[in-house]
Amino acid sequence: xxxxxxxxxxxxxxxxxxxxxxxxxxxxxxxxxxxxxxxxxxxxxxxxxxxxxxxxxxxxxxxxxxxxxxxxxxxxxxxxxxxxxxxxxxxxxxxxxxxxxxxxxxxxxxxxxxxxxxxxxxxxxxxxxxxxxxxxxxxxxxxxxxxxxxxxxxxxxxxxxxxxxxxxxxxxxxxxxxxxxxxxxxxxxxxxxxxxxxxxxxxxxxxxxxxxxxxxxxxxxxxxxxxxxxxxxxxxxxxxxxxxxxxx
Numbered sequence: 001x002x003x004x005x006x007x008x009x010x011x012x013x014x015x016x017x018x019x020x021x022x023x024x025x026x027x028x029x030x031x032x033x034x035x036x037x038x039x040x041x042x043x044x045x046x047x048x049x050x051x052x053x054x055x056x057x058x059x060x061x062x063x064x065x066x067x068x069x070x071x072x073x074x075x076x077x078x079x080x081x082x083x084x085x086x087x088x089x090x091x092x093x094x095x096x097x098x099x100x101x102x103x104x105x106x107x108x109x110x111x112x113x114x115x116x117x118x119x120x121x122x123x124x125x126x127x128x129x130x131x132x133x134x135x136x137x138x139x140x141x142x143x144x145x146x147x148x149x150x151x152x153x154x155x156x157x158x159x160x161x162x163x164x165x166x167x168x169x170x171x172x173x174x175x176x177x178x179x180x181x182x183x184x185x186x187x188x189x190x191x192x193x194x195x196x197x198x199x200x201x202x203x204x205x206x207x208x209x210x211x212x213x214x215x216x217x218x219x220x221x222x223x224x225x226x227x228x229x230x231x232x233x234x235x236x237x238x239x240x241x242x243x244x245x246x247x248x
Contacts, residue, residue: 001054035050082100150167
């Protein structure tokens with residue numbers, strides 16, 4: 001199996017197809033739109049590319065792809081859209097592809113991509129009544145320790161970084177409380193990709209207002225009549241309650 005690959009680069013001279021062989025172990029994972037790592041020229045680091053075509057043979061002497069990426073791949077429809085955009089706007093196909101990728105997946109440096117991260121959470125370990133009793137009896141005298149414990153008594157689970165910020169304390173204070181048996185600090189892996197493992201339900205189309213429908217009718221009429229012209233839309237951004245308070 002041979003794949004046609006567009007190298008992820010904004011260099012004009014690389015805005016063309018390069019053929020690569022697909023080792024047998026990757027054949028089941030290959031499809032149009034897949035992101036792959038490939039050797040390229042004399043570069044020591046593997047380069048990112050996107051599969052935009054699949055064929056049986058190549059007239060060139062070609063190299064093997066190195067890996068098939070799971071993060072940041074596209075489907076065939078988006079690849080075709082990227083081709084059309086590149087043709088219309090006279091730009092690289094890879095530039096159009098990048099516009100469709102989620103944040104954190106564009107970087108060529110694997111260490112800079114979105115990945116899971118370990119963070120520290122702080123929990124109250126000692127019984128709340130016992131803690132309050134020790135505060136009342138002045139057994140606990142440090143203001144920062146008391147402030148930290150009071151914050152934890154009001155919150156079940158707190159990021160250490162947030163505890164330090166909102167309770168005006170420090171990680172050293174938290175570690176001292178952990179050493180004395182008041183709190184527990186646990187490392188947890190946090191998913192940094194907001195869409196991973198999320199079941200996003202498709203919703204029904206929203207109903208347009210009269211003004212929106214009137215504008216939409218004009219745009220649709222222009223499209224149907226092949227009337228190529230800009231449409232200037234006026235609208236008001238909906239403010240949150242917090243924003244309303246600020247502006248009022």
